[in-house]
Structure formats: C-alpha cells, structure tokens
Amino acid sequence: MIAQYPTTWRRPHQIVPDRRLRIALQIGVLVYLVLAFSTVEVNWQRVTEGMERGQRFIMGFLQPDFTSRWRDISQGLIESLTMTLTSTVVGVLISVPIGIGAARNLVPRPVYLVCRAIVAVSRSLQEVIVAIFLVAMFGFGPFAGFLTLTFATIGFIAKLLADDIEEIDETQAEAIRATGGTWFQLLDYAIKPQIMPRLIGLSLYRLDINFRESAVIGIVGAGGIGATLNTSIDRYEYDSAGAILLIIIAIVMVAEYSSSYLRKFLQ
C-alpha cells in the first residue's frame, strides 16, 4: 500500500520557483559582483601607510593618557552629559503629546496627520545633518547639540509611543469610555497604565542613544566629548583619544546595564 508514495521530498523554492530563471539570476549576480570589485581601486601604498597609522592608534589605546588633557576631557564630558540629560528630558516632554496625537485610535484624522508629519520630518533627518545645520545657525558649542538631540528624541519617542498606543488592549479603553469618562480621563485611566512601562523604557534607551550621539555630533562642532575627541585626533594625540574612547565605552556600558536593570524593575 505504502509503495505508491514517493520516498524523497525537496523543499520547493519559495522565491524563484523556475529553475532556469534561478540559475540565470545567480550567474547575473556573480558577474555583477566581479565587475563591481574590479572597479574598486586599491592604492596598496596608502594601505600600508594606513596600517602604520592604525598601529600607532592601537598603541595609543594600549597606553591611554587620561592626565595631560584631563581638563579638556572633563569639560567635554560634563558638556556631553548635560546635553544628553537635558535633551532627553525636554525631548520626552515634547514627544508625549505628539505621540498621543499620532495615535490613530485616540485623535481625529487631521491631528493624526499633523503629528505623524512632525514625526516623519524628525525621523527623516539624520542627527549629523541636523547638527551641521544648527551649528551653522547658532554657532559652535553644546547649545546646537542640545537642540539636535532634542529634535531627534522627538521623532524617536513619539513614533514608538504612538505605535504602542495603537496596539493597546482596546477593551480596557472601551470600559473606561462606557463609564462616561472624558477623553483626558480615558488617557489617564486606560492609556497611561498600559504604556507607562514602555515609555520609561524608551526614555532610558533614548538617554543612552543620546549620549552616544553627543559624541558623534561633537565632531561636526556641536560641543561635548565629541569635539574633544576630534581635537585630540587632529593633534595626533592618540593616547588622549584612546582615553576618551575608553571613557565613552565605560559610560555607555554603565548606562546600558543600569537602564536594563531599571526597566526590569519597573515591569
């Protein structure tokens, strides 16, 4: 009886079922890759020079010099931390109402569209580009950095918060609506309890993103530890640069561990 059934089975190809087309595509990709690699010009002399410089860089890391530029480093650090904290607080405060406005299930359509547009603008501009623009407007220094990070925080938190509000348990909201509560009471009793842990988690996450970003935007002139790092590399002081990078790594790790601990505690 069982002899009538085949003994072999192959998983059918999901993406390109036709065998000939599949082989043609594979050959095409291979040819393209070969051609693409052949156009990359490698200057081997510069590569060896670069390796030498990289070696000095690594030596600098191995002997980090915290002391000789400590005043610049500490000043940059304080600027960065101030920028990070203030921009996160202000950014979260602004993004909460925008996030609520960008949740389709809570607001009329025009409000939704306006808030989603704000989110889209904030998210489509990369931090470095915004920083360059704001440095040109307000000059070098941490103020431009503060504005940049606040702007980026709004897009990040408002979008994730809005998506979260759209996925809440609707029956809880329905129950509060059925008691005759107002829209603000609905927010307070049905929405807030459902999204609060997530909002706190996102804010902590954004805090450590903002610190890392503050180092990057410092390079384009927005103050903070990034500016110090940039200066030390320009001066070929790789030992100080190594010290700065180690400090950044340490702070990011502390932020990472403490925020994940806090998030677990708040669940």
Added chain:
Amino acid sequence: MLELSSVSKTYRTGDAALSDVSLQVPKGQIVGLIGPSGAGKSTLIRCINRLVEPTAGDIVLGGKSLVSLGGRDLRRQRRRIGMIFQEYALVERLTVMENVLSGRLGYVPFWRSFLRRYEGADIQRAYQLLDRVGLLAHANKRADALSGGQRQRVGIARALAQDPDLLLVDEPTASLDPKTSRQIMRLLTEICAERNLPAIVNIHDVPLARQFMQRIVGLRAGTVVFDDAPSALTEDALTEIYGAEDWDAMRKGDDEQAEAESDALRQLAEVGA
C-alpha cells in the same frame, strides 16, 4: 424602563448587524440575549451605550432618548449605564480600588480622578461594593494579580459604582469555568434583584440562560426571532434561533465521529486477536 424602537445598525462594510430591533425592558427585569456568533448581540448592547452608533431607530432610557446625544450629554447618560465585559476589561496595571473608582469617572472632575482624590462618599461606597462582591481584602492588589472569577467581580463592582439605571452585560461567563460562571450569574441576579435594576445579558450558554434569566430574547442575523419566558424555549425555538441546518450538521458530525471511533475500536480488537 428601557425602550428600543426599530433599532438598526449597518456597518460601513455594508453588513447589516441589526435590523429593526424593538424591545422593552421594564425595571428589575433580567433579559438574556441569545443567538449564534455574528447575530448582533454585542452590537445591540453596544448600541445602547453608543460604543457603537446605531444607524436608525430610537433608544429611550427612563424617558430620555440616547441616540442623538453628543459630548457632555452622552457622557452624562453613559454614566447611568453600567457595563460588564467578556474578558473583564479591567485596566490591568491599576489597583482593584482604582478600577472600582473608575466607575465614578462620569461624576468627578478631571483633577479629582487624576490625583486619585475621590470624595469620601465615593471611596466609602467603593469599599462597600468590594465587600459585597467579596473582595475587600484585595483592594490594593493590582487587577492582573486576580483570578478570572475575581476579576469579573471587580468588573461588576465597577459597573455598580456608576450607580446605574441599567446594566449591560456582554458574555460575562465566556472566559470562566462552569462553577465560577454560576457563581457570577448568581451574584448578578442577586444584585439586580436588590436594586431593582434592569439588565441585558448576552449569553451563549443556553442552559445557563434558562437557569438565571427571567426572559429570553433570541437574535438571529440581526432580528428578534424569539421573545418569551425561559420555559417557552423549546427545541423548536432553539432551531429557529440557531438554524436548522446547523443542528443537523452538528448531529451528522457526531454520527461520523461515532462511526470512526467504533471503526478504530474494531481494528484494535482485530490486531489484538
């Protein structure tokens, strides 16, 4: 007294969920609403407190029409209508006490509800209600720490905190075990009797409806096809509500199942022999 006259609801997709439903529920009466899934039971009770907007007809509660209200007037009327939900619909991260007090939202100004500074009388009544449903000791627990039956009793306390003139109950026992279901139904009927409260109860458990309801309304494809005392709910009436084909199909399915089982038994016996 609740009066529905020719209530219809057509969803935007064109599905007619209710057509021309007329009902009168006098004070103190508990009405069971039965019918197959998709018959419009949920839509009907949600039309009454306007969580769903009816497309035609009139709904009058205690001499006041509910269909044309908006904004503040709608909230004023909603607070007179307590609602109890299938999956309890408690706000899980709030405490039991906050859930019960949320029944007062239609009565208190925003700052009181926001600061949780309810008036003494409201808090006293909330404690009294929690005691009535047997959960006084759990007032400060989070709602998600309770069992299903306990959660539904918090749901009942929340609805009663509204000081309602009508209870809407949507499948109160669908997520509960049979014993807890009976306890919840008994509690509901007792409370309605104590307060002379009318209630409309969506229920898909026919024996439970027979046991606890004073009157049964059968809904089929959005129209009322049965409206009488539970004793009049005969086999024929059930067929009228749930459809003849379904009963036959179910029975046929049972036959097939029985045949398959006896066949399996026979084969087992042969192998053993």
